[in-house]
Amino acid sequence: MNPRGVAAHNPLLQRGAILLNVVGGRPGGSGVAAIDVRREPKPGLWQGLFRSESARGYALTTPMLAVLFLTLAAPIALLVLYSFWTQMGLYLDQTPTLANYERALGAANYRTLFLRSLGISSLVTLITVGIAYPIAYFVAFRVRRGKFLWLIALTVPFWTSYLLRVFAWKVILGYNGVINSGLMQLGLISKPLEFLLYNPTAVIVTLAHAYAAFAILPIYVSLEKIDRSLLEAAADLGDGPFRRFMRITLPLSLPGVIGAALVIFVPTTGDYVTPALVGGPSGTMIANIIQVQFGRVNNWPLGAALAIASMTAVALAAIFAIQALRIAVARVR
Amino acid sequence: MAIDNFLSIQGVSKRFGGTLAVNNVSLDIARGEFFSLLGPSGCGKTTLMRMIGGFAMPDSGIVAIDGADVTALPPNARPTNMVFQSYAIFPHLNIADNIGYGLRKLKLSAAEREKRIAASLAMIKLEGFGQRRANELSGGERQRVALARALIMQPKVLLLDEPLGALDKRLREAMQIELRELQRRLGITFVFVTHDQDEALSMSDRVGVMSKGKLLQVDKPKALYERPGSREVASFIGTMNFFEGRVLEAAADSLTIETKEISRVAAKPNGARAFAVGDRVLVAIRPEKLSVSSTPASVNSVQGRLHAVSYLGDHHLLQIIVDGIREPFIVLAPSDGKGLDENAMPDSAVWVSWPADGAIILPAA
Ligand SMILES: Nc1ncnc2c1ncn2[C@@H]1O[C@H](COP(=O)(O)OP(=O)(O)OP(=O)(O)O)[C@@H](O)[C@H]1O
Numbered sequence A: 001m002n003p004r005g006v007a008a009h010n011p012l013l014q015r016g017a018i019l020l021n022v023v024g025g026r027p028g029g030s031g032v033a034a035i036d037v038r039r040e041p042k043p044g045l046w047q048g049l050f051r052s053e054s055a056r057g058y059a060l061t062t063p064m065l066a067v068l069f070l071t072l073a074a075p076i077a078l079l080v081l082y083s084f085w086t087q088m089g090l091y092l093d094q095t096p097t098l099a100n101y102e103r104a105l106g107a108a109n110y111r112t113l114f115l116r117s118l119g120i121s122s123l124v125t126l127i128t129v130g131i132a133y134p135i136a137y138f139v140a141f142r143v144r145r146g147k148f149l150w151l152i153a154l155t156v157p158f159w160t161s162y163l164l165r166v167f168a169w170k171v172i173l174g175y176n177g178v179i180n181s182g183l184m185q186l187g188l189i190s191k192p193l194e195f196l197l198y199n200p201t202a203v204i205v206t207l208a209h210a211y212a213a214f215a216i217l218p219i220y221v222s223l224e225k226i227d228r229s230l231l232e233a234a235a236d237l238g239d240g241p242f243r244r245f246m247r248i249t250l251p252l253s254l255p256g257v258i259g260a261a262l263v264i265f266v267p268t269t270g271d272y273v274t275p276a277l278v279g280g281p282s283g284t285m286i287a288n289i290i291q292v293q294f295g296r297v298n299n300w301p302l303g304a305a306l307a308i309a310s311m312t313a314v315a316l317a318a319i320f321a322i323q324a325l326r327i328a329v330a331r332v333r
Numbered sequence B: 001m002a003i004d005n006f007l008s009i010q011g012v013s014k015r016f017g018g019t020l021a022v023n024n025v026s027l028d029i030a031r032g033e034f035f036s037l038l039g040p041s042g043c044g045k046t047t048l049m050r051m052i053g054g055f056a057m058p059d060s061g062i063v064a065i066d067g068a069d070v071t072a073l074p075p076n077a078r079p080t081n082m083v084f085q086s087y088a089i090f091p092h093l094n095i096a097d098n099i100g101y102g103l104r105k106l107k108l109s110a111a112e113r114e115k116r117i118a119a120s121l122a123m124i125k126l127e128g129f130g131q132r133r134a135n136e137l138s139g140g141e142r143q144r145v146a147l148a149r150a151l152i153m154q155p156k157v158l159l160l161d162e163p164l165g166a167l168d169k170r171l172r173e174a175m176q177i178e179l180r181e182l183q184r185r186l187g188i189t190f191v192f193v194t195h196d197q198d199e200a201l202s203m204s205d206r207v208g209v210m211s212k213g214k215l216l217q218v219d220k221p222k223a224l225y226e227r228p229g230s231r232e233v234a235s236f237i238g239t240m241n242f243f244e245g246r247v248l249e250a251a252a253d254s255l256t257i258e259t260k261e262i263s264r265v266a267a268k269p270n271g272a273r274a275f276a277v278g279d280r281v282l283v284a285i286r287p288e289k290l291s292v293s294s295t296p297a298s299v300n301s302v303q304g305r306l307h308a309v310s311y312l313g314d315h316h317l318l319q320i321i322v323d324g325i326r327e328p329f330i331v332l333a334p335s336d337g338k339g340l341d342e343n344a345m346p347d348s349a350v351w352v353s354w355p356a357d358g359a360i361i362l363p364a365a
């Protein structure tokens, strides 16, 4: 499975699908209802159906659900199926077996990769949300005019291709890169630093940068929505700026923070481009191994088992983290 | 009630860009007083109130509460609490936590906190609503939660910014009575902002009338109605008929005024204002002071044409056009048939008259 397939959750893509819906679904539907009215004065079945809110809702979401089913559910089902089979050279042995999962979860090298991937994406999530929150806060609360321009300016770097941005970091961190040649020019170092590139830190820096815009926007939206009189009411009831932030602003912006964290955590755990380009051997992540199983090694069942295990791990970790965050914020009261 | 200066505002001004929202306002409010700020939309009521609460800093002037200068203090350090126009109920907390929000500062035991919240819920007659969320309450219930949340802090001054504006007429009238009773019982000083003159007059000990950032007049409701100090106040509070004139004779207890349309109007000077012969004045008469008949009266009578009659139950509202006066006279006549002929037709000629002490004489602007 292509781990970047998560992009199907991208809100922009979803909006595109809904638009398609409106264009494709509505006129046909009302057309049918209109014909019914002419033929038969009594409210017919069709008319009843199109009058009902929920029927109309289902009608509008059906194409979307169909697309989701074809592009997400079916491949995942296939993946699950594969993960119980065995690769025998060029042939697949379709006798159900748990051997792939035993290998995926039991082998020490895979476990290391799982933990490293979760560790790296957790750190990326923390760092990115940590950087994005103050920026979003600044734009939402301090900028008075031209908020829109600020948001565009903040996201302009992200209009370039993801790959280009990863390469840009390669250029910055590389052996003959911007940092090294700069420091050498200044005479601060005599030979290039080698620890900049090809390690987990390089992966974290690159990913954190790549996902910053995705974090700023949901947090900004949730902050912008907060009614300013709530903050005044909190001040009126005795809270200083810090208390007010902890008791009002943070809990009310939590949906944005959770959204941002998910948008970063889920795809970064499965990212294979960045670790492949800037990670080096010590920065390899689980998705790189999955890719190898589906590619060079040609062991799809093992690749499938690794992918399913990784997906489950991400889901569990995300649910756990969200619950922990909710409880922590609720306790501030 | 003696006017001591429990809440004292001295020479306060606030400018937003080009608009002077509050223009050199000075005002003293007594302990335990129910004070209303009344004025048309945009006249600076909210801005003045926000400066009392600490949400806005005055450009100049002083705000003092109970003898302490609070001008530079933030809201959380002031002995005031506010009921916001939008109620500002915290959506992520239930009603009990909303009401208890400000108690954190007092570091109460859990049991004491619970007790106070329960008492507060009982006060606003919302027992058993503690676990609900704001969006599960009606507008009137939300308004009471906002009130309870502020009152539980036992503020020295409670600020209310059009707290009843979002309620329907019946609920608003019921809440007016409840609020007034609550204020009497608790003895807390209320500063109440409204643009509804009936509300201000019926609830308040004193009313301050504002217009375009200025505080025009501060007085008891009755005095404000019967002795408005200027044309603006007179026309903002109740309905008023105006015409201009010049003082012809001025004695200690009587004035004779000459106008273009009505020769020699007899009037009595009201208030402490003294007029001299030749002064240009404005004659202001309430609709209920005017009477209408088919024959001229002995004093202050003017002939006009009946323009429109509207029935208001126990009264008729008449509009009478007098040649030379731009606005028609508005007359409130009892419906018992006295005065006006029952079958008076539009356009029939009638006489409008008023007693000498029925008119308010104001200096012409
Ligand atoms: N934050 C602000 N920035 C700029 N101008 C403001 C601001 N707050 C108020 N004003 C202006 O100051 C003037 C007074 O506003 P204010 O809100 O005090 O009026 P108000 O008497 O409360 O009116 P309303 O009855 O409509 O609430 C208005 O002209 C308003 O446009």
Ligand SMILES: [Mg+2]
Pocket: B045, B046, B047, B161
């Ligand atoms: Mg206002």
